[in-house]
Amino acid sequence: MSQTMIDVRNLTAAYGSLTALNGVNLTVAKGEIFGLLGPNGAGKTTLLANVEGLHKPKQGEVHVGGISVQTDAAAAKRQLGIQLQKTALLDDLTVAELVEVYAALYEVYLTSKEIDALLARFDLVEKRNTLARRLSGGQQQRLALAVAIANDPQIVLLDEPTSALDPHARRAVWDVIRQLHDEGRTIVLTTHSMEEAEALCGRIAIIDRGQIVACDTPSALIANLQLNSMLKATVELPLEQVRTLPEVSNARYTGQHLEVETARPEVTLTALHELAARSGRSIRDVMLRQPNLEDVFLKLTGHALAESN
Ligand SMILES: Nc1ncnc2c1ncn2[C@@H]1O[C@H](COP(=O)(O)OP(=O)(O)O)[C@@H](O)[C@H]1O
Ligand SMILES: [Mg+2]
Incomplete structure (x- = not known):
């Protein structure tokens, strides 16, 4: 153990x-x-x-x-090394100064060489004398990580x-x-x-x-729920009708993609084509995908993980 x-x-x-x-x-x-x-x-x-x-x-x-x-x-x-969600880095300091200050908060006093070694690992050496607020978003996140491990946690x-x-x-x-x-x-x-x-x-x-x-x-989370495969297609059909098609256990829209959980994709796809034909709609971009964590979340909580969905 x-x-x-x-x-x-x-x-x-x-x-x-x-x-x-x-x-x-x-x-x-x-x-x-x-x-x-x-x-x-x-x-x-x-x-x-x-x-x-x-x-x-x-x-x-x-x-x-x-x-x-x-x-x-x-x-x-x-x-612990900590990176807070809202990184309130003192942005009037340079990159090197920031690392030095944060390490000192943990009573770790870094030499200039050690600071450079730390910055090198985060691809920030060229930015050592740049003000933190002038960094790009990605550079700021990498700096926040450098700061988080300055005390070697x-x-x-x-x-x-x-x-x-x-x-x-x-x-x-x-x-x-x-x-x-x-x-x-x-x-x-x-x-x-x-x-x-x-x-x-x-x-x-x-x-x-x-x-x-x-x-x-991740794989056990997906396997344990024994989710069916997901049939994905671009088509506009009322969800309540899609849900009544054979073998369908669930259906939802993510963006304009219809996602249908089905035990037998080939049976459901045929029925979906028939429904689309009756409704005068065309089906495009049909694909089958394996269930993922998003499906696990939906199954466990009854609502989607990503708010945009
Ligand atoms: N400082 C706070 N004062 C009052 N409510 C808070 C505070 N921080 C978070 N909450 C509330 O506590 C809940 C959990 O928030 P949080 O832990 O920030 O969630 P997450 O990090 O998953 O987005 C939310 O309902 C949020 O509005
Ligand atoms: Mg949060």
Whole structure:
């Protein structure tokens, strides 16, 4: 059994009368990349804030590296590198100054050489004398990661490390996260992106309305629900009619794509063609895809993970 780095027990957290987390249990083992996947407002940031000791729970307990956050917050926190969701970097400092200042907050005093070595790992050496506020979004996120590990922590907590980044910058941040993992660090990240969770995380907790509704490897989450294949097509048809077609267990629209869950795709496709013909509609771009985490989320919670859907 590998070492438990984070242990959250029966955690309930509130803001006034609003319950943000309700009886959350969670353990993260050494060397994992663990993802908290859920929509906005699910409680991801609150959960991290309780692990970090920044928010006091109403009930329950959190241990970090075996140390209770409730009884010894300072010692628990020394093991953590933290990237907050809203990175309030002091943006009138240069990149190098920022890294120096943040490390010093943890009583780690870096030489200029050590700062350069750290920046090199995040592809920021050329920016060492640039003001933080002049960096691109992707560079700022990489700087936030550099700052998060300036104290050389065993555990790194990343709150939406790639939200609002373009695909290229996002991939660069993913590479950095994988690097931190390859060094043996334990990573916990939050995301509302299924792709990100699937690309990075060995295990995922699906969180919705303050509760963890499932926790497992991505493939086990998908396999355990025994979801059917998804038939995808571009066509405009009323959902209530599509749902009555043979073998269909569910149907929805994502953008203008119709997605139909079916036990027998060939039977459903024939019926779909007939329905479209009767309605004077044409069907384009038919494809079959395997179920993914988005489908798991929908099945478990009854609503979609991505708000745009
Ligand atoms: N400082 C706060 N004061 C009051 N309510 C808050 C505060 N922070 C978060 N909440 C509420 O708690 C719930 C969980 O929020 P949060 O943990 O930020 O979710 P997530 O990070 O998954 O988007 C939401 O309903 C949110 O509106
Ligand atoms: Mg959040």
